[in-house]
Amino acid sequence: QAKGSDKGTWQRYRPELHTEMVQRLETRAALYEAIDDDQLRVMYQPIVDLPTGAIVAVEALVRWQHPTRGLLGPYHFIEVAEESGAIVPIGGWVLREALGQLAAWKAAEPEMTLRYVSVNVSARQFRTPGFVDQVRQAITEAGAKPEWLLLEITESLLLRDADQVANDLHTLRALGVRIAIDDFGTGYSSLSYLRQMPVDVLKVDKSFIDDILGSEQQRALVDAIVTLARNLDLAVVAEGIEDAGQRAALVEMDCPYGQGYHFSKPVWPDEIPPLAHDAQTLVASPARG
Ligand code: C2E
Ligand code: MG
Ligand code: MG
Ligand code: MG
Secondary structure (H helix, E strand, C coil), X not given: CCCCCCCCCCCCCCHHHHHHHHHHHHHHHHHHHHHHCCCEEEEEEEEEECCCCXXXXXXXXXXXXXXXXXXXXXXXXXXXXXXXXXXXXXXHHHHHHHHHHHHHHHXXXXXXXXXEEEEECCHHHHHCCCHHHHHHHHHHHXXXXXXXXXXXXXHHHHXXXXXXXXXXXXXXXXXXXXXXXXXXXXXXXXXXXXXXXXXCEEEECHHHHHCCCCCHHHXXXXXXXXXXXXXXXXXXXXXXXXXXXXXXXXXXCCCCEECCCCCCCCECHHXXXXXXXXXXXXXXXXXXX
16 A cells, blocks of 8 residues: 555555556457467347347357456457557458358358348458458458448547548448448537448447437437438447337337347357248237237
8 A cells, every 4th residue: 555644645556456457468468369369259149120020130249268267248358459459350350250150151041031240340440451452352251242241330430531431431332341330329420421421321329229218308319310310221220229118119210120138149150040030030029009
């Protein structure tokens, strides 16, 4: 414990801060090892057609099978990966893995209803020179089609070097790859970018869905986003749907797609094919009336 008698001169020693710093440094070093040692995994969360509950796509979500700390979610390492640059090889790996997985599912199960896999791309990864070529190559190597891929970017990517970003997005779009804005509504966006940028899908952030039943204002906001998207010819995915009430409210607004624990948590790859058949619905819609 640091000496605290002269007021203001000493920072009180806080062991939890020290622990956090040490853990960050360890994480940073171990992350590169994780890539080389095959410790990364991908889980897949179903994206459903809201009215029917049928699965139409999956989102790839990275996990780290840490040798001593167990299975870690992105919260434990994505920030460090961003700072250190490890997010670039990690993101590249997730992209190849997810496309390969979708190709494998489709080959094994021709009746599969999955239309695409959604892959998160960090701003740093997107801005790495050669990113578009990396995407093109990943699609070819997986034996996939560009239409099978949706890239999730965040609003903040669109703020800086907008011309360069727009160029790359147009190149991807020309290939047939589609683009979603993840966590839509949480950024600083002026909305005007929706006119300039080739965007296909808005993913409405969970924070808007959380209180959709409790707050008239939240509900009005989501309704406005859904209407905006429809008028701009964009698809909408509502994120973080946790109960039947939220789902019903979204169906009422004609929100076409959704994702959330109400339908399924992220699951391992072998759990997806049994869910992804025409007749299958994750959670059937309650009778309306
Ligand atoms: P995201 O892209 O917005 O993904 C949705 C997150 O919300 C996932 O968390 C998912 O498990 C969680 N989620 C989905 N439905 C529900 C629900 O009903 N309730 C609750 N409480 N949570 C729900 P996860 O897997 O922990 O990922 C967190 C974030 O990490 C992602 O947010 C994404 O920003 C980032 N991330 C994940 N994988 C990758 C990746 O491969 N590359 C990059 N750059 N970022 C990734
Ligand atoms: Mg996402
Ligand atoms: Mg999101
Ligand atoms: Mg989110």
